[in-house]
Amino acid sequence: MDMHPTDLIAPSKTLEVDALAKKLISEGKDVVNLTAGEPDFPTPRPIVEKAVEALEKGYTKYTDSNGLPALREAISKYLKAKKSIEFSADEIVVSNGGKQSLFNAFASILDSGDEVILFAPLWVSYPAQIILSRGQPVIVKTKFENGFMPTKDELLIAVRENTKAIVVNSPNNPSGGIYDYDTLKMIAQIANERGIFVITDEVYDDLVYEGTHKSMYGLVREELLIYINAFSKSHSMTGWRVGYAATKNKDVKKKMSKIQSHVASNINTIAQYAAIAACETDNTYMVEEFKKRRKFIIEKAREYGLDFLEPKGAFYLFFKVGDNDEEFCKRLLAEKLVAAVPGSAFEMPGFVRISFANSLNILEEGMSRIKEFMDSHA
Ligand code: GLU
Numbered sequence: 001m002d003m004h005p006t007d008l009i010a011p012s013k014t015l016e017v018d019a020l021a022k023k024l025i026s027e028g029k030d031v032v033n034l035t036a037g038e039p040d041f042p043t044p045r046p047i048v049e050k051a052v053e054a055l056e057k058g059y060t061k062y063t064d065s066n067g068l069p070a071l072r073e074a075i076s077k078y079l080k081a082k083k084s085i086e087f088s089a090d091e092i093v094v095s096n097g098g099k100q101s102l103f104n105a106f107a108s109i110l111d112s113g114d115e116v117i118l119f120a121p122l123w124v125s126y127p128a129q130i131i132l133s134r135g136q137p138v139i140v141k142t143k144f145e146n147g148f149m150p151t152k153d154e155l156l157i158a159v160r161e162n163t164k165a166i167v168v169n170s171p172n173n174p175s176g177g178i179y180d181y182d183t184l185k186m187i188a189q190i191a192n193e194r195g196i197f198v199i200t201d202e203v204y205d206d207l208v209y210e211g212t213h214k215s216m217y218g219l220v221r222e223e224l225l226i227y228i229n230a231f232s233k234s235h236s237m238t239g240w241r242v243g244y245a246a247t248k249n250k251d252v253k254k255k256m257s258k259i260q261s262h263v264a265s266n267i268n269t270i271a272q273y274a275a276i277a278a279c280e281t282d283n284t285y286m287v288e289e290f291k292k293r294r295k296f297i298i299e300k301a302r303e304y305g306l307d308f309l310e311p312k313g314a315f316y317l318f319f320k321v322g323d324n325d326e327e328f329c330k331r332l333l334a335e336k337l338v339a340a341v342p343g344s345a346f347e348m349p350g351f352v353r354i355s356f357a358n359s360l361n362i363l364e365e366g367m368s369r370i371k372e373f374m375d376s377h378a
Pocket residue numbers: 012014015035036037038099123124125173
């Protein structure tokens with residue numbers, strides 16, 4: 001008998017380790033939590049004020065399940081003005097964070113047995129969501145030496161008759177790498193030639209510290225592109241849960257809308273009003289602060305002799321720890337009360353991810369405990 005898809009997936013590891021760290025903190029333990037990628041800044045004032053205004057005006061009812069037309073218009077303008085990406089309000093479906101947009105996309109395009117190519121290291125929820133949509137993740141393990149970017153040969157070996165989609169996540173979680181333009185063009189060319197969907201998860205596109213981020217938008221044939229973004233990381237709105245998928249493929253858009261309407265109706269109405277303000281809220285001060293933290297973390301990691309690639313975007317440091325990353329994280333937490341995510345969660349054992357979306361004080365404390373930990377096991 002076939003297993004049920006839920007028997008084949010584990011709970012989200014990033015959320016699990018974050019919950020464990022938070023539980024220990026609530027019990028009074030002095031844990032330095034470097035797990036989940038969650039900016040520590042308060043959500044910017046204009047966004048909060050817009051939410052308060054919505055509450056006071058009584059905007060507390062259902063909305064269009066695709067999202068308020070005013071929000072989709074605002075996102076459309078924001079994408080065009082800030083990123084030169086053009087989707088009309090009708091081509092956008094707002095969902096409960098980028099996470100649900102990804103699920104809506106997978107569930108819309110996958111039939112039983114369809115394969116989706118993922119590049120490891122990869123974000124934990126992609127394989128689980130593909131399996132839940134009765135698809136099959138096909139994992140291409142990229143190399144540290146190649147900056148964790150796939151080569152053409154590596155991708156071509158994975159492309160088969162059943163390949164339905166390729167997921168691209170740049171800037172990348174967990175590596176912090178940004179795919180170079182040639183790599184993006186190579187992926188787009190293969191997808192375009194073979195009629196494979198590209199789901200591009202660009203939630204970290206604002207958080208770039210070195211080089212430039214290029215979108216898959218404009219490279220992939222428009223009927224094959226599903227674009228995902230969210231306000232969680234860019235505007236410190238993780239708990240508000242506002243993400244969106246956009247596509248010019250009318251059939252896929254219609255399917256994503258149907259799923260959204262049956263699974264969740266609209267997302268929280270107040271959060272939608274808040275997100276309208278986010279489209280007009282400057283976030284460069286956060287990026288500037290992340291730059292300082294990145295500089296600090298890179299300097300420390302170098303000083304400690306860690307083996308890592310300098311993160312160019314997002315807010316993670318992904319470093320080598322030898323064979324047993326799970327054991328490393330368990331002991332680091334037990335002995336030094338520092339919580340980090342093992343690379344195995346991202347299909348890249350032998351590495352550990354720490355988030356630098358934390359204050360410099362916390363990072364200082366976390367890094368010095370990591371150093372003590374490594375010294376005691378040298
Ligand atoms: N995306 C963040 C992370 O990778 C938040 C947790 C999650 O949703 O996985 O840490």
